[in-house]
Amino acid sequence: MPLAEAVAELAALASPVAAEDVSPPAAVGAVSARDVVATTGLPTLRTALRDGWAVSAAAVVGASPYAPLRLARAPAWVEAGAPLPAGTDALLPPEAIGADPLEIEAEAAAGEGTRAPAAELPQGARLVAAGERVSALHCLALASAGLPWVSVRRPRLRLLAAEPDTLSPVLHAWIAARGGLAETAPRPAEAADLAAALLRPGADAVVVIGGTGPGRTDRGAEALARAGRLHAHGIALRPGESAGFGAVAGLPVLLLPGRPDAALAAWLALGRPLLAGLAGAAPEPPQMLPLTRKVTSVIGLAELVFLRRTPAGAEPLGGAEIPLHRLGQADAALLVPPAHEGYPAGTPVEVLPL
Known part of the structure; x- marks a missing residue:
């Protein structure tokens, strides 16, 4: 299934979860x-932004150290955050008054050093x-x-992973960073047992890690078909070709390959839109960076390339079959559309922060 079609179908399965x-x-x-x-x-009254003397600006016009103004009454000292006394609208700095508290040696504009009523948080401000x-x-x-x-809205995802499990901690962190909650449970080896695990309530979506390929022990797609409906098994995405998805009891199920590069690529291409749909998240503004080296891609397949952001731009680290010592350096990714053969160095591209 083309990736764009898969994302659209998966999004249709992801209704926003209940709010709390x-x-x-x-x-x-x-x-x-x-x-x-x-x-x-807020504030309900004019408030001091700093420590100082509260005065009426009109009463101190022209005051200076060379021509101090004498007031009938000494101004009040106000601490930062406190409301100004009635009849005052400005703050003078501490040094504006000398030895005689009635003599003012500086002037202030109306509102200086203060926050007007309702200027901090206007009523009705979003x-x-x-x-x-x-x-x-x-x-x-x-x-x-x-x-x-x-x-x-905080979607709850259940991750089904077989031992040894090295991928669910990464997905836990990525899901938490985008406002979701994740729990990990064992992934049964047999199709019937895995189907039963998919039917267990308590999650808004289920992610199966591994068991999606053509291997003799891979039962992910078979179990999903037993428990509910398998919408797709095989996505035009590199790496991540053996990913799939479907629904069980009206809830989305995402099948991720077991190899790290393929699993993480499939999560970024399919899992992140799924999580956003469950959370009711609005589209985020794109982040653009220039490529420090060219990226080549295969026509007809969407390709995910892992990147490392540098002061010069985004450095491509690799995509399919990227080794762990390079994957561990990635902090972003690029999704190359299937109609592109890649991008030359210097091309601004939209990056997905990890």
């Missing part, structure tokens, strides 16, 4: 289920958009707005 309310710190990394807006404008991944800075704004809960 969590605290802002717990929401970091997850996808917001709805827009979050500030319900009240703090997080639906489909946006909640960041630590979002968390800062949410906490400042006094919002104790955020509604997020």
